[in-house]
Each structure stands twice: as structure tokens, then as C-alpha cells.
Amino acid sequence: MRQSLQCIFLFLLLAVFAHDAAATHVRAGEITARRISSNSLTYEITLTAYFDMQNGRPAADAQVDVTFYVGDGGQPIVVPRKLPIVDIGNNTTRNEYTFVYTFPAPGRFVISTALQNRNNNVLNISPPPTQEIDFFIRSTLVINASLGLNRTPVLLNPPIDLAAVGQRYIHNPGAFDADGDSLSYRLVTPQRSAAAGRGRDVQYVDPNRVQPEGPTENGTFPSTFSINAITGDLIWDAPSIPGYYNVAFVVEEWRNGVKIGEIVREMQIIVIEVRNDRPRLDSIPDICVEAGMMIRQSITARDKNGDRLTLTSISGVYQNTLVPAQNATFTVGQQNALGQVSGLFNWQTGCNHIRLEPYDVLFKVEDNAGPNFPNPSLFRKLVDIINVKIRVYGPKPQNLRAEPATDPSGQAFRITWSSYQCQIPGAQIVVYRREGCTNYEADLCQPGLPVGLGYQEVGRVAVGETSFVDNNGGQGLRRGVNYSYRIVVEFPRPGALPTEPNRLNGGGTSLPSSEFCLDLPQMMPVxxxxxxxxxxxxxxxxxxxxxxxxxxxxxxxxxxxxxxxxxxxxxxxxxxxxxxxxxxxxxxxxxxxxxxxxxxxxxxxxxxxxxxxxxxxxxxxxxxxxxxxxxSVRLEQEGGASRQVRLVWTANVPWDNSNQRHRVYRESRTQRGVFNQIAEVQVQGPETFTYTDDGTDRFAADGTQSITLSADSTYCYRVETVGSYNSARIRPSLLYNFSQIICVTPIDTIRPCPPVLSLDTLDCATLTADAFCNQTTFTNNLSWTYPAQNAVGGECDPNIVEYKIYYARFDGEEPKYLASVLPPPTPPAMTYAHTDLSSFAGCYYVTAVNRYGNESAPSNIVCKDNCPQFSLPNVFTPNNDGKNDTFKPLSCPSFVETVEFRVFNRWGTKVFETTDVGINWNGKNNAGQDLPSGQYYYEASVRFQSVRPNSEPLILKGWVQLLR
Missing domain, CATH: 2.60.40.10 (Immunoglobulins)
Structure with a gap:
């Protein structure tokens, strides 16, 4: 059957990938940088580019140099290609372009380049032909003295693997950061050049959206395309249409929670139609070790077709330039084995390998034609990849001891331990203490001390020290208390040069020491x-x-x-x-x-x-x-939910009342003075404890007396705390103490429902021009109803003792309290008249208050505006006959706030202006001279009192005949 596929392979390859080979070549690339000087900001910057040799070899060979830009406005830097060109398989070569650059000062720098051109027939980039779209790539380098030295991650796995229709495709860039910085990944849109040193997004479609919705490799719907933000696994499960697809992703670099740089890899996924099944790697769990331990991990891959298998591994742990000393090795028993291949990963870890972030080790299996494949030249290789994270922690400090020490406080311990195995410059030994002993044992993947154990830092010393005196900050330790001590080593973040052989790779903490537990002799009473x-x-x-x-x-x-x-x-x-x-x-x-x-x-x-x-x-x-x-224990009542009593108690005592079950008692409703236990409360915090009683008796041992709490009744409570000194010397080991008795009424916290408010309105269209003449004060009439149920159907408290009215002069302004109204004997109708207003403009809401002083949410906000009245005549006769001698508004203007009035003669010259609200133009110009009879033009800007702040003025334009 495989023989019958030979022609199909040849046809698909020619049909899918055929195009003008002379002008297309770029498949993938990224830019990396590493510092190479100890006394200047000098970096080696490298573009690693991957070229299509099958369809664009002449153009790719012709790319003898590229032009870089460093930062905005930087000058172009032409960089020649390094030789030789490396053939890395799948008709792809890797070209490198490297130059040395000294930055003028610390800062954030974008390094970029553009290559002409992409290869053709990329299905998810448009417009075609894609060979006419250039390839723009960038990286960001942050140089910051406060963060220490920095270099970008390097991407050790080339993007050349093929994807098969209907099968899961995975690519991992094999990103390795020698500084020990944290890496994260996210997809971005590929770019083309926009200007010198700047790019812009191409017209791009997610590869998974080019094809019709299909199944994953396991047959589930729909297919997916994503990148894992933590591991960097780029997974397409599964493509259904053969062809070229381009994708881009960012590898972000983080240190101490601060993003300090990023590199972009754009790459091409070549999807082919094959009858070959991809090989599979057995899953491998992540690995945690103490520095100094030897890692021996076997890796096995299998192929159900019985193809030949090649097993390889990529990681910075194999390279002296990235990881100092004691490099790892990976050996394979028999490469090209049929159907199954195994390898052994070995790494003798050491102190120089301690770091906060894990080491990524990528394992890759690739298949090749087996003996049953008739024409090996037509075999298309498929791969599987897994990325294993290896965490190397500082070893556990040894031989921790503590004994009473002589100290001015008189109550102290001297803590001692063996000299620490990893004497890393800048590392510190941190001493922790807690009251009481634990049986906590950390495993190899749990450095430091979990917060929940209750340990507190009491001091730290340099890594070379072997003792510390704990006197509780000069306050002295408490006698009779069991104390537990542990120590942890903290390592500094990177700061030395990458070229230094003993460079620390990236901070972190050691595994915690074993516990040492003891107590001070109890000479004093407690x-x-x-x-x-x-x-x-x-x-x-x-x-x-x-x-x-x-x-x-x-x-x-x-x-x-x-x-x-x-x-x-x-x-x-x-x-x-x-x-x-x-x-x-x-x-x-x-x-x-x-x-x-x-x-x-x-x-x-x-x-x-x-x-x-x-x-x-x-x-x-x-x-x-x-x-x-x-x-003594003090018991109080706190606000709680409706028909509940929330109890809060506290005690200021030298023993520990936490992590115990306190007891809550309520007075019997049938026997005054007799208290029945209703609950045991598991408490956590050290000082303040709470319990909410809803009437249910949750302690059945002394009989169940559940009741319905009422806001009209009083209930009495007391609590009994349970504590301990956590010391075998003090008896009794558990200490029981009662609070005082409190008698309280349940706080009814059912908030009254918001009323529904209405406000009398004005119909401006029906008002006459003199509707408000000679009226100087105005009244707004409010009315509201109180609902029986709230918006979600719950009961509204019917016991309303007061309604509060709130008023704001302008819409959007927070209303302020205005007045209170007592409800009538027979709701629901309620009213209020807001009198003595200078205008109608204003906004209102109402709240309801119940008998416990709980105020509802605001009602709906209702606003009212004025009906502005302002009109002007078109003739006046300023002849001093006492009739119509001045130009002023008709009737009586209402709610006018300001007026800006200007008059122009027929030639457009301004002859008069005023801000008098009544205008009162007497036919003279502003110099007091009579103006001749004739037609004049006016413009008036009138601003009215309104509910809207800064409302737009009314602009009136017209003419007036001046007659004498």
C-alpha cells in the first residue's frame, strides 16, 4: 500500500508548494542578544533566520546580508551572513547574522530587521501572493542596572518539523534563559515592515480558521490551536488542509515580577497529507532535586508503524556557555531502532545550578522510513516533543540545634547548624520560629516553608555563619512555651556576568531544615x-x-x-x-x-x-x-444578617486560643439562667473569633434547642474559649475560660426596599408666555409608593418609620439629604412638597428607613427641568414718549440666568451690546449716542436655569426696526 502512495506524495508536493522559486525564501526567524563585556554595555546580537531551500534557494542564497535597526530613530546597521550556511533538514537552512553593538546607556531597546521576501502560498496571510510581503521580526532588550545583567533567552529548537493532516502537531522553541529568568509565551500576529525599524501586522487568520471545522487527533470536535503560556508548547490538534501556515509568538522574560524583555519568533508550519503516524514519547514527570544529586532519567519513544526512530534532546544544560560546570549528557542506546528507542539523561547537579526557575529539557523523537516502506525518498518525517522541567533547589541545611542562651533579656535560644553545603556569595540563612511543634516534612518539590505552618522569620545571617541568637527582638521569649525552629537558605538573583565560571543562575530558596523543637525552663508561674x-x-x-x-x-x-x-x-x-x-x-x-x-x-x-x-x-x-x-474573654455583638445574632469574642492572653474548638452557649427559653451549648466553633485566627447564630442548635450532646430568632426578643449568650501553651510542662494542657454573658436583640438587617418615586411634570408646549410672570418662588411636588416585594421577589420590610428625601440641583450631582417624612397611618401613598425654590430645576430620590435604622437603597432618581420663556419684539420706538421706548423681551422672561446681547447695523458693525437680562436697549450705542432709525440685526445668547449643568445657551438671531 505504501508503494501506491508514491505518486500521491509527488502530486501533493508539487500542487501545494509549487511557485516562483526565484523570489521566495523566508520561513522563520528570531533575534537574540547576549552581553559580552564586563565594563561596557556591549552585546552580541544575532538574527537566526530559516530559509526555504526547496522553493527559494537562489533568493535565500542571495541573502548575504541584512539590515538591523536598534531603537527608534537608529541608523541602519548592515550585517553580513556568517558562514557556513547550515542545512537542518526538511529543505530548510539556517543562516545567522551577528554583530556587536555597544548601547550608549541603560534603557529599553527594540532590535529589528526586515527580510525580503516570504515564501509564497502561505494560506493564512493575505493578500496573495505572499512572496511580495516582507518578513519583519523584532526583540526587546531591557538594560537596567537595578535588575542586574540581562541577556535574552535563546531558542534552541529550530522550527522545521512537519505537521500531518489529522494528527496532533506540537512545536516547542526550546527557550532557555541562562540568567534564570521566568519565561512566558503568547501568540501574536506576524508583521511586515512599515518604516525603518518599525513593523505593522499583516492581514492574518488563525491557522485553525483557514480550514473547515474538523476533529482533533482523538476524534473530538473541534480542532484547536493554542500555545501554553507556561511551557511554550505550540499545539495544533489537528490540521485538516495541507499547505503553508505562518504563526508568531512572543517569549516574555520576567525577573522579580517585572517584565524585562521579549523576543518574537515567527515560524512556518508545513502541513502535509501522509499515511504515516507520528511517533510517541512516553510521558515524563517534572523533576525536583537538591543541588548535588545525580539525575538519571530514562526516556522512551515508540512508533506503531515500526518506523526507524531517532531520539534527541535540546537544552541549555548541555552547554557550558549557558549552564556552568557539570553539564548534562543524553545518550541513546541504538539510534534508528525499529519501533522503539530509549535514551538516558544524566546530570550531576551542583551548587551553581540552584535557581528559582526550572530548567527546561526538550526531548524529541523523529521517525524515518522503516524496511517496509518501498521508497524512502518519499517518506515524510513526523515528530513528537515533550518538555521536562527540572528544578534544582538548595540542599536542606543540616544538624539544626537550639539551647538556652545567655542574653540581657534572660530568655533566649542560641540556634546552631552545620556549615552550609553551598557557599554561594550573597546567599543568606533565614531563621524561622513558631510556637508549638509540627510534623511537617517537605518533599523535593517544596522549598521554603508554607505560610500555613505559622512560622515567622526571626532573623537572617550570611550563608557562611553557623549560629544565631533569638531573643525575640530584645523582648525575650516566653517561658514554658514550646518553640519550633527551622532554617532556610535564600539565594540572590543573578547579577554576575555570564562569562564568569561560577556565576549563580537565579535565586530561589533551599529546602527547609528539619525541625528542632524545645522550650525554655519555666521558672516563673504562668x-x-x-x-x-x-x-x-x-x-x-x-x-x-x-x-x-x-x-x-x-x-x-x-x-x-x-x-x-x-x-x-x-x-x-x-x-x-x-x-x-x-x-x-x-x-x-x-x-x-x-x-x-x-x-x-x-x-x-x-x-x-x-x-x-x-x-x-x-x-x-x-x-x-x-x-x-x-x-478575660470579651464577648460582643456585631451586625449580621436578618434575624441572626453575630457574636464576636476576643481575649488578650499569653496562651494560644487558635486552632481549637470554642464553645458557644445560649440561654434556654424555658429555664432562665440555664445555658445550653449550641455550637463548637473551629477557630483559626489568633485573637478575634466569630459565630453567627440563626437559631439552630448545632450541638446535640446536651439536647437540641433550636428556635426562631425574632427581632422583637432578647437572647443571652456566653462563650467558652479553649487554649493551650503548647507545652508539655504546663498543666492542664487545655485551658477553658468563659466570657461574660451578653443579652442582645437580633439585628434586623433586612434593608427596606427602595420606594418608587414620581414628580409632577411641566408640559412646556401648553404653557403661555406669561405663565410664570411675577412668580419668584416655585414648588416641586413629590409622591412615591412603597413596594410589597423587592426586584427579585423577596419580602420588603413593612415596618417603615421614616422616608428621607434627597435633592440635587443638577443632574449627575450626588443628591444631599433634604428632609424626612413620617409615613401616614395607611400606606402606600406618600407625598412631599419642596417649596421656596428659585426654579423647578432639580433631581430627587427617596429612601425608606425601618424601625432598626436600616436605610434602603435609593429610589429611582427623578429630575425636573424648567420651561424657559424668552422672546423678542421686532420693532421699538425710543422717542421718549413713555411708550415702547426700550427694546426688551416680550411678556416676562422665565428662568433666565444670563444674557449676552449684541446689535449690528446693516453693514455688520457692532453698535450695542449688554449682559442685562432685561436687555433694556434705549436705541443708543454704547457711547450713549442716538442711533438713526432703521433696521438693525441682533444676536442673543441666553442661558437658562436648567437641571443640566453647563447647559448649552439658546442662540437667537433676528432683526428689529428702530423707529423715532
């Missing part, structure tokens, strides 16, 4: 409870509990010890006053670590407590230390 026993304005009661000093034996010292208890008002109170003195010999079974504080206003206040511990030294009591203060 407060464990501040719980509200009863709520009252005068008889409130709080119980305070604390621990004994750890490690102190009964009778230690020269005599008894003493606790002195202090109290301050408020969650954050600092006005501590001593309220009790408790002597102790630390004897077992003696109740000397509890105090009941009575006579408090627990209704209005939270209270905060502190204990000072004294011991006997040389016969005198000496203060040893004081505890961290701890407050």
Missing part, C-alpha cells in the same frame, strides 16, 4: 485561667488561676514565697493595681494558685491580670519576675 463566673454591673466575679514556679522545691530559699496579683481594666489595660497578696510555701495540696475577684463590672468591662512572684532572700522578699498579663 497564668492559666481568667474566666468570668458571673456577669453584673456591681457583683461580677472572675476566677484567676496560675501555675507554681517549675523546678522550685517546697521550702526553697530562706523562707516563704509570695504571689502578688495585679488587675487592670480592659483587654489591653495597663493601669495595674495590686488586688491580692498570697503567701505560699509551695506545699502540695495547698490552694495557693487561685483567686476569685469579686465586685466587678463584668457587664461593661474586660479585666486583665498579672502576677508578680517574690521569694525570700536573706530574710527579705525579693521580686523574681512577673508573668505575662492575661485578660
Amino acid at each position: 497564668i492559666t485561667n481568667v474566666t468570668v463566673d458571673s456577669t453584673s454591673q456591681t457583683r461580677g466575679q472572675i476566677t484567676v488561676r496560675w501555675t507554681r514556679p517549675l523546678g522550685v522545691a517546697p521550702g526553697a530559699g530562706d523562707g516563704p514565697s509570695q504571689y502578688r496579683l495585679f488587675r487592670a481594666t480592659g483587654l489591653n489595660g495597663t493601669d495595674f493595681t495590686q488586688i491580692a497578696t498570697i503567701n505560699t510555701n509551695l506545699q502540695p495540696g495547698v490552694a495557693d494558685t487561685l483567686f476569685v475577684d469579686r465586685g466587678l463590672n463584668t457587664t461593661a468591662n474586660a479585666y486583665r491580670y498579672r502576677i508578680d512572684y517574690y521569694f525570700t532572700s536573706n530574710g527579705s522578699l525579693v521580686k523574681f519576675d512577673e508573668t505575662e498579663p492575661a485578660s
Whole structure:
């Protein structure tokens, strides 16, 4: 059957690709740049162009030089071709044009060139013939000292692979950035030259839209054409019409979230009709390693037709010029094997390979005619590509330890670790701490510490250091608390020259060290409870509990010890006053670590407590230390949804109340003073906690007492917090503390619905000229209705106690509060008269307010405008007979704001002008001289009071006969 395809191949190739070979040649290209000097902004700039040798060899060979432009307004730079020309297969050669350029200063530079001409018969570019459309390509280079040195990525995979009708086509440019910058990809429209150094888009159609809608390789509809923004995989699944198609995409370069450059590759996809099936590569997961580990990854490709297979790999990790030291290798056991081929990727990673961004390694399999293909010269090769991302992280720091340290604060740890394996200049060791221990173990793809673990940075030192003293910023660490430490190494972003052999490639963080967990000896007592026993304005009661000093034996010292208890008002109170003195010999079974504080206003206040511990030294009591203060739990009500109670509580305590299940209680409706638990709340935050009660009892263990909350009733609540010091030394391990009791009414937050507003109107067409004569004040009459349901069918609160009217003089101006109206006993009709206005112009809306003070959204805005009245006569007789002596508006003008009036004689000379709203022209010119009888022409610009700000004036033009 393959023998029968020979003629079909020959016919298709001649029919699809035949055209004038002497004038067409450019298929693809891109411009790259790399810095080559350590003391100047000197770069080597290269155009890599791909030419059609089958249909345009003479023209391609004739392209012995190209003209570059650098920046806007730059001078043309003619660059000769480098030799030799390289034949890269599929009737395509690669030509390179390279020159050295020194930029005058840092900046953003567009480097471009245009080539004459494209090859012909490109199906998705118009107008034909496409051989008459030139090929414009550009790249952008950013030189910025604050970002460090920069070079563009290089595209290591040439765009020469064929696409087969009905089969998935994939191309990946093999972009590699030696600086370790992040790369992203997006499609753009190919360009042609517009002027020197400037391009413009060609008339272009997405390749997938040239063809009728067809299936993908797997038979699903429709076919697709896209580029993966992260991997750069350009995938067409699947073409259905053979021919030439051109596409272009941008490779964007990012550093620290800032775009620092881009290069454009335009390329040609050659779609052919074949009976050959493309080979397939087995999928390979992305790889994560610690620097210093050896990567050994096998790669296998298969071909169901049994064709010969060639397996290759492209990446910067194979090149000394791109990745320093210890380059990777890729070996294939048997190239051109029939049906299946395997290779082995090896890379001994090292410290110089650590970077934030992954390394891309592209693997490519290409088939060739097997022994069963009758005419190998007619075989058309197909390929498959996969791109594997390899992340090389800094190795895990080793042997982390911590021990109490001598420090002026008296409470500190010295953190130590082994000398770090990768001594990269500029790297820093970051020390993290949290309260409580974890069992977190990072895998090879999880550098740094997840935020959710709760670690906080407490310091950092240079990578060569091996210790750090943590004293909590001079405040000292808390006794009796378990502390967990970890360290992570952070590496600097690139900044050295690419030519330096030990150049760091791009930042990132190491894997975290193992955890070291310990606590400070608890010599001082610590407060464990501040719980509200009863709520009252005068008889409130709080119980305070604390621990004994750890490690102190009964009778230690020269005599008894003493606790002195202090109290301050408020969650954050600092006005501590001593309220009790408790002597102790630390004897077992003696109740000397509890105090009941009575006579408090627990209704209005939270209270905060502190204990000072004294011991006997040389016969005198000496203060040893004081505890961290701890407050009672304060419960409040917050605004919530309709018929709900939103509870908020907080406590300022030295222990940790987060990551626990707090308990919410509501007073029984049948037994006053008895509280039933209605919920357990899993809390996360460290200080403030919330729960919204909708009446449902969500805790069934003590009986379910669900109710319907009403805005007309009062409900009482208290909460019980659960906390811990996260220390095995402190007992009890869980600490329970009650808040005060609050009795509240559910906040009814159903917003009243907006009313529907109407405003009396003016029919200007029916008004007479003297309708508003002698009228100096005006009234607007508003009326509105209140709906029974809102726009989506929900209930509107019927309990409206007030309507608020808002007024704005001009349309578009924010209305301001004007007045309030009480609703009548029998809605729905409501009215308001806005009186004493200088005109009718204005806009209004109305809101409704319910009994809880909730105000509705504004009603519809209604505006009213004036009916301007202004007309002029066409004759007047200024002869001082007391009749018609002045020229002025007829009747009485209404709502006139300004007038600009000018009079011209028959020769167009202005003889009179005024801004008098009444005009009152007495037949004289502006010099006070009588004007002769005759016909005069006027122009009046009249601006009226209007609801529209800066409304256009009315322009009146006419004539008037002056008679004496």
C-alpha cells in the first residue's frame, strides 16, 4: 500500500508548494542578544533566520546580508551572513547574522530587521501572493542596572518539523534563559515592515480558521490551536488542509515580577497529507532535586508503524556557555531502532545550578522510513516533543540545634547548624520560629516553608555563619512555651556576568531544615485561667488561676514565697493595681494558685491580670519576675444578617486560643439562667473569633434547642474559649475560660426596599408666555409608593418609620439629604412638597428607613427641568414718549440666568451690546449716542436655569426696526 502512495506524495508536493522559486525564501526567524563585556554595555546580537531551500534557494542564497535597526530613530546597521550556511533538514537552512553593538546607556531597546521576501502560498496571510510581503521580526532588550545583567533567552529548537493532516502537531522553541529568568509565551500576529525599524501586522487568520471545522487527533470536535503560556508548547490538534501556515509568538522574560524583555519568533508550519503516524514519547514527570544529586532519567519513544526512530534532546544544560560546570549528557542506546528507542539523561547537579526557575529539557523523537516502506525518498518525517522541567533547589541545611542562651533579656535560644553545603556569595540563612511543634516534612518539590505552618522569620545571617541568637527582638521569649525552629537558605538573583565560571543562575530558596523543637525552663508561674463566673454591673466575679514556679522545691530559699496579683481594666489595660497578696510555701495540696475577684463590672468591662512572684532572700522578699498579663474573654455583638445574632469574642492572653474548638452557649427559653451549648466553633485566627447564630442548635450532646430568632426578643449568650501553651510542662494542657454573658436583640438587617418615586411634570408646549410672570418662588411636588416585594421577589420590610428625601440641583450631582417624612397611618401613598425654590430645576430620590435604622437603597432618581420663556419684539420706538421706548423681551422672561446681547447695523458693525437680562436697549450705542432709525440685526445668547449643568445657551438671531 505504501508503494501506491508514491505518486500521491509527488502530486501533493508539487500542487501545494509549487511557485516562483526565484523570489521566495523566508520561513522563520528570531533575534537574540547576549552581553559580552564586563565594563561596557556591549552585546552580541544575532538574527537566526530559516530559509526555504526547496522553493527559494537562489533568493535565500542571495541573502548575504541584512539590515538591523536598534531603537527608534537608529541608523541602519548592515550585517553580513556568517558562514557556513547550515542545512537542518526538511529543505530548510539556517543562516545567522551577528554583530556587536555597544548601547550608549541603560534603557529599553527594540532590535529589528526586515527580510525580503516570504515564501509564497502561505494560506493564512493575505493578500496573495505572499512572496511580495516582507518578513519583519523584532526583540526587546531591557538594560537596567537595578535588575542586574540581562541577556535574552535563546531558542534552541529550530522550527522545521512537519505537521500531518489529522494528527496532533506540537512545536516547542526550546527557550532557555541562562540568567534564570521566568519565561512566558503568547501568540501574536506576524508583521511586515512599515518604516525603518518599525513593523505593522499583516492581514492574518488563525491557522485553525483557514480550514473547515474538523476533529482533533482523538476524534473530538473541534480542532484547536493554542500555545501554553507556561511551557511554550505550540499545539495544533489537528490540521485538516495541507499547505503553508505562518504563526508568531512572543517569549516574555520576567525577573522579580517585572517584565524585562521579549523576543518574537515567527515560524512556518508545513502541513502535509501522509499515511504515516507520528511517533510517541512516553510521558515524563517534572523533576525536583537538591543541588548535588545525580539525575538519571530514562526516556522512551515508540512508533506503531515500526518506523526507524531517532531520539534527541535540546537544552541549555548541555552547554557550558549557558549552564556552568557539570553539564548534562543524553545518550541513546541504538539510534534508528525499529519501533522503539530509549535514551538516558544524566546530570550531576551542583551548587551553581540552584535557581528559582526550572530548567527546561526538550526531548524529541523523529521517525524515518522503516524496511517496509518501498521508497524512502518519499517518506515524510513526523515528530513528537515533550518538555521536562527540572528544578534544582538548595540542599536542606543540616544538624539544626537550639539551647538556652545567655542574653540581657534572660530568655533566649542560641540556634546552631552545620556549615552550609553551598557557599554561594550573597546567599543568606533565614531563621524561622513558631510556637508549638509540627510534623511537617517537605518533599523535593517544596522549598521554603508554607505560610500555613505559622512560622515567622526571626532573623537572617550570611550563608557562611553557623549560629544565631533569638531573643525575640530584645523582648525575650516566653517561658514554658514550646518553640519550633527551622532554617532556610535564600539565594540572590543573578547579577554576575555570564562569562564568569561560577556565576549563580537565579535565586530561589533551599529546602527547609528539619525541625528542632524545645522550650525554655519555666521558672516563673504562668497564668492559666481568667474566666468570668458571673456577669453584673456591681457583683461580677472572675476566677484567676496560675501555675507554681517549675523546678522550685517546697521550702526553697530562706523562707516563704509570695504571689502578688495585679488587675487592670480592659483587654489591653495597663493601669495595674495590686488586688491580692498570697503567701505560699509551695506545699502540695495547698490552694495557693487561685483567686476569685469579686465586685466587678463584668457587664461593661474586660479585666486583665498579672502576677508578680517574690521569694525570700536573706530574710527579705525579693521580686523574681512577673508573668505575662492575661485578660478575660470579651464577648460582643456585631451586625449580621436578618434575624441572626453575630457574636464576636476576643481575649488578650499569653496562651494560644487558635486552632481549637470554642464553645458557644445560649440561654434556654424555658429555664432562665440555664445555658445550653449550641455550637463548637473551629477557630483559626489568633485573637478575634466569630459565630453567627440563626437559631439552630448545632450541638446535640446536651439536647437540641433550636428556635426562631425574632427581632422583637432578647437572647443571652456566653462563650467558652479553649487554649493551650503548647507545652508539655504546663498543666492542664487545655485551658477553658468563659466570657461574660451578653443579652442582645437580633439585628434586623433586612434593608427596606427602595420606594418608587414620581414628580409632577411641566408640559412646556401648553404653557403661555406669561405663565410664570411675577412668580419668584416655585414648588416641586413629590409622591412615591412603597413596594410589597423587592426586584427579585423577596419580602420588603413593612415596618417603615421614616422616608428621607434627597435633592440635587443638577443632574449627575450626588443628591444631599433634604428632609424626612413620617409615613401616614395607611400606606402606600406618600407625598412631599419642596417649596421656596428659585426654579423647578432639580433631581430627587427617596429612601425608606425601618424601625432598626436600616436605610434602603435609593429610589429611582427623578429630575425636573424648567420651561424657559424668552422672546423678542421686532420693532421699538425710543422717542421718549413713555411708550415702547426700550427694546426688551416680550411678556416676562422665565428662568433666565444670563444674557449676552449684541446689535449690528446693516453693514455688520457692532453698535450695542449688554449682559442685562432685561436687555433694556434705549436705541443708543454704547457711547450713549442716538442711533438713526432703521433696521438693525441682533444676536442673543441666553442661558437658562436648567437641571443640566453647563447647559448649552439658546442662540437667537433676528432683526428689529428702530423707529423715532
